[in-house]
Amino acid sequence: MMVDMKGFVEYEDKQYPFSFSDSTLNLYPDKFDSKSIEEWFAPYERGEVIENIQLHGITANRKNVIFEVSEQYSDQEGFLSFDVYSIFEYDSARYQPYIEDGKHKYNVKKTKIRGIKLSGVDVDVFYSPENAYFIETSKKQDIVTKVGVKRIVETPLGLIEWNGVKIELTAQYKVKQSFSPEPLHSTSEIIASFSEDVSFDFAKEIYLGIYQVFRYVMRRNNIVFNNIEIFDINEKNVRDIFGKFYDLKMVHEKENSSKIKRRVLSYDYIGEKLGELLKAFLEGIIYIDHLPDSIDKTNKFGPDRMIFDFVAFEREYANLYPETEIRSEKYLQAKNDALNMMDKLINERSGKVKKYLTTFRKRIAADENSLADRILVVIKDCLSIMEPFLVYELGKEYNIKVDEITPLENIASKMNTLRNDMAHGNLDIQLDKDHIFGFEIIEVLLYAMRLKAVGIEDRKIQEGIIKIMGFNFALD
Numbered sequence: 001m002m003v004d005m006k007g008f009v010e011y012e013d014k015q016y017p018f019s020f021s022d023s024t025l026n027l028y029p030d031k032f033d034s035k036s037i038e039e040w041f042a043p044y045e046r047g048e049v050i051e052n053i054q055l056h057g058i059t060a061n062r063k064n065v066i067f068e069v070s071e072q073y074s075d076q077e078g079f080l081s082f083d084v085y086s087i088f089e090y091d092s093a094r095y096q097p098y099i100e101d102g103k104h105k106y107n108v109k110k111t112k113i114r115g116i117k118l119s120g121v122d123v124d125v126f127y128s129p130e131n132a133y134f135i136e137t138s139k140k141q142d143i144v145t146k147v148g149v150k151r152i153v154e155t156p157l158g159l160i161e162w163n164g165v166k167i168e169l170t171a172q173y174k175v176k177q178s179f180s181p182e183p184l185h186s187t188s189e190i191i192a193s194f195s196e197d198v199s200f201d202f203a204k205e206i207y208l209g210i211y212q213v214f215r216y217v218m219r220r221n222n223i224v225f226n227n228i229e230i231f232d233i234n235e236k237n238v239r240d241i242f243g244k245f246y247d248l249k250m251v252h253e254k255e256n257s258s259k260i261k262r263r264v265l266s267y268d269y270i271g272e273k274l275g276e277l278l279k280a281f282l283e284g285i286i287y288i289d290h291l292p293d294s295i296d297k298t299n300k301f302g303p304d305r306m307i308f309d310f311v312a313f314e315r316e317y318a319n320l321y322p323e324t325e326i327r328s329e330k331y332l333q334a335k336n337d338a339l340n341m342m343d344k345l346i347n348e349r350s351g352k353v354k355k356y357l358t359t360f361r362k363r364i365a366a367d368e369n370s371l372a373d374r375i376l377v378v379i380k381d382c383l384s385i386m387e388p389f390l391v392y393e394l395g396k397e398y399n400i401k402v403d404e405i406t407p408l409e410n411i412a413s414k415m416n417t418l419r420n421d422m423a424h425g426n427l428d429i430q431l432d433k434d435h436i437f438g439f440e441i442i443e444v445l446l447y448a449m450r451l452k453a454v455g456i457e458d459r460k461i462q463e464g465i466i467k468i469m470g471f472n473f474a475l476d
Contacts (some may be wrong), residue, residue: 005089009057009067011080018057020084023248025055025067027094029078052085059152064092066200088200089232089245112197113240114233116207118190119174120226121254127155127267129186132173149175149184152190155267158275162282166195167206169275171267203230205282207245212272212281212288217265219468221293224254248401257295265447267466269456275456285313287451290443296471303422303438310371310419313442317374320453321381322415326450338364372416375442382448384426385458390446411438444469 005020009027016027055067058301096107136146143197150173157169170193175186207228214223230243257263272276280286290308292298342361345353379386388410390398398408405413415438421429444465451461462475 005059005065007057007059007065009055009065011055020087022355023071023084025082025084027080027082029080030128031078048216055082059089059465065089066216083456085247085249086204087203087246087248088230088243089246092233094234094240094242096235111240111412112231113194113203113230113238115191115193115231116196116203116245117208117229117231117239117241118192118207118225118227119187120224121260122218122223123171123188123190123225125261125264125266126214127188128261129173129175129188132175133184147184147328149186156189156272157267158272158278160275160279162206162279163202165198165202165279167275168193168195169278195224204245206278207247209278209282211247211250212286213277215291216277216281216286217274217289217468218255218257219263219265219298220295221254221291224250224252224257227417229311233450251293255294255445259295259470263295263470265464266466269460269467271456271460273408273451273454273456277450277451282456285315285319285460290350301436306418306439307422309439309442309474310422312446313374314371316446316449321374321377335364370416371419372409372412375412375415378445378449379408379441382452385448385452385461385465386444388462388473388475389441389471392471393440399425410434411441415442416437440469 005018008015009018009025011027016029018028019026050070050072050141052068053071055069057065057067057339061064065128067082067084068086068087069084074081089352091111094111096109098105098107132149132152134148134150152175154170154172156394157171159166159168160434161167170191170192174189174191176183177184190210192210193201194206211223211225215221225247228245228247229241230245231239231241234240267274277286287308290305290312292300292305294470337462339361342364346357346361349357379390394407394411399406411434414434418429418431418435418438447465447468451464452458456464459475465471466473
């Protein structure tokens with residue numbers, strides 16, 4: 001939980017006293033310095049990009065702090081107010097006590113970032129802390145005879161490399177004992193350990209990647225991490241927590257649906273492939289703006305979600321099914337011949353004719369599969385995963401022709417027409433049940449093709465999709 005702060009911070013080579021509260025950082029000048037309207041707006045004239053900047057300071061309790069803020073501030077007689085997006089509060093040094101000649105002394109060692117820990121309700125949903133316990137029962141009396149805590153060991157979630165740094169992802173339980181009515185309390189942690197010292201910006205990039213992964217495996221945007229800790233590795237090879245990161249842009253209203261534990265691609269399905277998903281997000285190749293904000297909004301389809309579904313599918317298709325792998329050699333040869341002929345004609349013509357021919361060449365070069373073709377290509381490639389979902393949505397005869405077209409081809413064609421209408425601003429759109437089936441199929445495909453690509457076995461993918469999509473059928 002974020003707390004109020006006071007201290008000193010540096011801005012434009014000058015130190016200011018500051019106070020932080022309610023996502024706002026206020027800086028106080030040592031004298032009034034009112035600016036004119038022209039001076040205030042000058043840095044943000046039309047065409048100028050407003051960036052995020054970092055302000056470094058020290059708090060009243062002697063901790064170092066980095067505020068990520070918008071460079072556009074409000075100014076009232078020199079009192080500056082910034083919108084704060086994130087905060088890193090940390091100790092810059094560790095003190096190592098020792099005794100020499102009977103005297104207590106200590107060494108000072110600068111702290112370095114070697115990893116991050118994340119915990120919260122969504123981490124618990126992904127990696128259930130309930131598994132930390134074992135329970136023994138008496139078969140004769142049908143009562144619990146013993147409750148204990150399993151040996152705490154870290155579970156591997158994957159090892160990747162990013163910008164030359166190896167990142168090891170693990171999960172573990174954390175159990176606290178007390179004499180309260182709830183004597184044992186367990187939580188889970190996701191840990192990202194770095195093979196070497198990294199910058200704060202690098203650690204923040206990894207955190208943001210993990211945050212995106214959790215949006216993906218929860219299929220919603222309201223992800224909450226209650227605690228984000230930064231650690232060093234001490235001389236005994238033990239993690240030493242020395243800082244906390246606060247993401248003020250993160251949604252702080254946690255999921256309150258009773259279905260929260262049932263709508264997740266948990267560790268049971270993802271396993272050590274979490275690292276592969278993280279790398280894909282770090283590379284920026286997975287699009288997830290189509291995800292609903294919460295579980296309650298999962299079944300609500302508006303124009304924005306429809307468009308984003310199409311964008312997400314097109315992005316994944318481009319990532320996983322490049323044209324050269326799915327087009328026939330005859331098609332590619334014909335396209336190449338047409339482009340060569342167009343180049344010859346363009347060189348022989350001039351004026352408007354040349355301009356028109358150049359436009360035609362661009363259209364030929366851009367020609368590719370229709371959305372309907374792409375949907376069918378991916379379904380064919382992922383058929384061993386997709387078949388039970390196609391039967392669930394369309395029935396057992398989903399691939400049997402009726403009037404020369406199968407029910408699946410009919411839906412793919414309708415989705416293609418809808419995408420084109422929306423792209424060209426046609427507002428006279430009539431939706432029917434086939435379109436809803438189509439969007440559900442697309443959203444299943446988005447998980448099927450990505451999880452297949454990272455190497456998860458078909459059965460695990462199917463079980464995970466049933467859970468995260470909330471389908472009510474059994475595979476057997």
